[in-house]
Amino acid sequence: MEDDFMPVFLINGFLESGKTQFLQFTMEQDYFKADGKTLLIVCEEGETEYDSELLSKYNTEAVFIESLEEMTPDRLVELELLYNPERVLIEWNGMWNLDQLKLPEDWNVFQQITLIDMSTFDLYSANMKPLLYAMVRESELVICNRCDGIEDLSAYRRTLKSMCLKGEIVFEDSDGEVNEIAEEDLPYDMSQDVIAISPEAYGIWYIDCMERRDRYEGKTVEFTAMTLKTPDFPRNYFVPGRMAMTCCEDDTTFLGFVTKSREANNLETKQWVRVKAKIAYEYWKDYNGEGPVLYAESVVPDQPIKGFVEF
Numbered sequence: 001m002e003d004d005f006m007p008v009f010l011i012n013g014f015l016e017s018g019k020t021q022f023l024q025f026t027m028e029q030d031y032f033k034a035d036g037k038t039l040l041i042v043c044e045e046g047e048t049e050y051d052s053e054l055l056s057k058y059n060t061e062a063v064f065i066e067s068l069e070e071m072t073p074d075r076l077v078e079l080e081l082l083y084n085p086e087r088v089l090i091e092w093n094g095m096w097n098l099d100q101l102k103l104p105e106d107w108n109v110f111q112q113i114t115l116i117d118m119s120t121f122d123l124y125s126a127n128m129k130p131l132l133y134a135m136v137r138e139s140e141l142v143i144c145n146r147c148d149g150i151e152d153l154s155a156y157r158r159t160l161k162s163m164c165l166k167g168e169i170v171f172e173d174s175d176g177e178v179n180e181i182a183e184e185d186l187p188y189d190m191s192q193d194v195i196a197i198s199p200e201a202y203g204i205w206y207i208d209c210m211e212r213r214d215r216y217e218g219k220t221v222e223f224t225a226m227t228l229k230t231p232d233f234p235r236n237y238f239v240p241g242r243m244a245m246t247c248c249e250d251d252t253t254f255l256g257f258v259t260k261s262r263e264a265n266n267l268e269t270k271q272w273v274r275v276k277a278k279i280a281y282e283y284w285k286d287y288n289g290e291g292p293v294l295y296a297e298s299v300v301p302d303q304p305i306k307g308f309v310e311f
Contacts, residue, residue, distance in 0.1 A: 006080065006107040007087045012135040013115035014094035014124055018145055020048040022115055023091060027058045036086030039079060041065060044093035061085070068096045073104045080104070098134040114139040114164075118171070119146045121156065133246060136164040148173040154185060154204075161207040162309075163246050165253070166288070183215065190215065194276065197223035202242055203309040206255050209292050213281050216292070222276040224302045227267045228254060238264040240275045240299075244309035255309060258284050261296035274302040 013019045023040070038060040042050070050062055061083045065071055080088075088107065092098060103109070114136045121144070124132055136142050142164055147153060153171050160169050171178040183190055186208065187201040197205045202223060209216050225240035233239075241256020259277060267273065277294035284291055 004106060006085075006104070007110035008103065008107050009087065009089045010092060010109050010112045011090065011115065012092045012094065012098065012112065012139065014117065014120070014128075015044060016046050016120075017094070017115040017117045018143075019044075019091050019115055020046055020050060022113075022143070023089060024051060024054060027054060027060065037061060037083060038087050038089060039063065039083050039085035040089045040091070041076075041079070042091045043071065043096065044091060060089075068093070068100060071096075071101065073102050076107065077104050092135075094131065094135065097131055109138075111141075112139045114142045116142065116144045116160075117146050118144050118150060118156065125159065133163050133251065136160060136167070137246075139164055139167045142167055142169045144169065144171045146173070147171045147178055153178065158204060158207055161211075162203065162244055165210075165255075190219070193220065195219060195221045197221055199224060199305045200310060203244060203255070206257075206309070209257070209279065216279045217281055218278065220276065220278045220297070221294075222274065224272065224274050224305055225256060226304075227269055227271045227273055228256060229264070229267060229269050233264075236260055236262065236264045238267055240273060240294075242305065242309045252308065257292045257294050258286070259294040259296055261299050263296070263299040267299070272302050272304045273299050275299050 011019050011023055027038075036059070038058065040050070040055070040060050040062045042062055042064045045064065054060075055062055063079055063083075065075075087110075092101070142160055144153075144156070144160070150156075157169055157171070187204060188195050188197055202225075205221070205223070223240075225242055228239040228241060237258060237260050239254075239256040240259055241254050243252050244255050245252050259275065261275075261277075275294070275296055276298045277296040280293050280295060281290050282293045283289065284293060
């Protein structure tokens with residue numbers, strides 16, 4: 001982080017999702033012990049209270065903010081001048097829409113983490129999906145705790161991953177991290193020479209392919225998708241993909257992987273095609289690192305698929 005900016009660590013989650021315990025645990029770790037003062041802004045008080053001795057030990061000042069209206073850039077600048085911190089931790093109130101957070105110009109979110117209590121996930125997802133979406137959308141890490149007794153986590157993973165495409169999703173029970181989707185549970189046959197991805201399985205394949213390089217590198221897949229081309233793409237490249245609804249019909253995103261093909265120059269945006277391609281993993285700027293890159297063996301016209309991607 002540049003010296004001219006205040007690094008902000010933002011912790012999201014609904015009430016009793018474990019935010020306070022997570023922050024207190026973080027303070028005790030070697031990687032977080034640093035010179036200078038930490039300002040902890042608490043926007044929600046749950047059953048677990050902060051240990052005053054722990055705060056003092058790690059040179060942390062806690063400030064409690066009771067309303068979203070108080071969380072203004074001017075108020076935050078006042079706190080910065082008062083406490084002169086080197087870094088800021090924010091425990092966000094899950095009932096406040098994160099889209100309404102306004103930080104001072106010289107404050108930057110360095111890391112955003114969301115904690116979710118999976119025992120209440122269905123309730124919040126059904127009734128407060130816009131708030132949930134705002135919390136997880138830009139998170140680097142989503143920690144789903146209290147997964148004990150949940151036999152099939154794959155559907156929850158797909159729901160969260162559709163909202164948080166670039167973040168890591170981790171499930172935990174009382175014994176630690178849980179692996180949630182086995183290869184035999186995938187809705188397509190990974191043993192085939194050409195893996196046929198049905199329209200209904202596209203969302204599952206897209207998410208699993210991003211996360212599981214060990215499964216897909218070198219595999220050949222075949223699927224139907226809509227083309228996307230922009231002037232910024234190099235010659236012979238395009239993106240075949242489909243639209244997904246992440247929160248509501250006003251929040252949609254195009255899900256597709258960069259593809260190299262001899263036919264790319266003859267394609268038009270929004271044209272429907274059947275793609276047969278081999279999967280590689282390479283650096284691409286839009287991935288901010290390595291990700292799936294498809295090398296097409298064939299691209300032929302196909303019939304449109306109605307509706308959004310399902311997860």
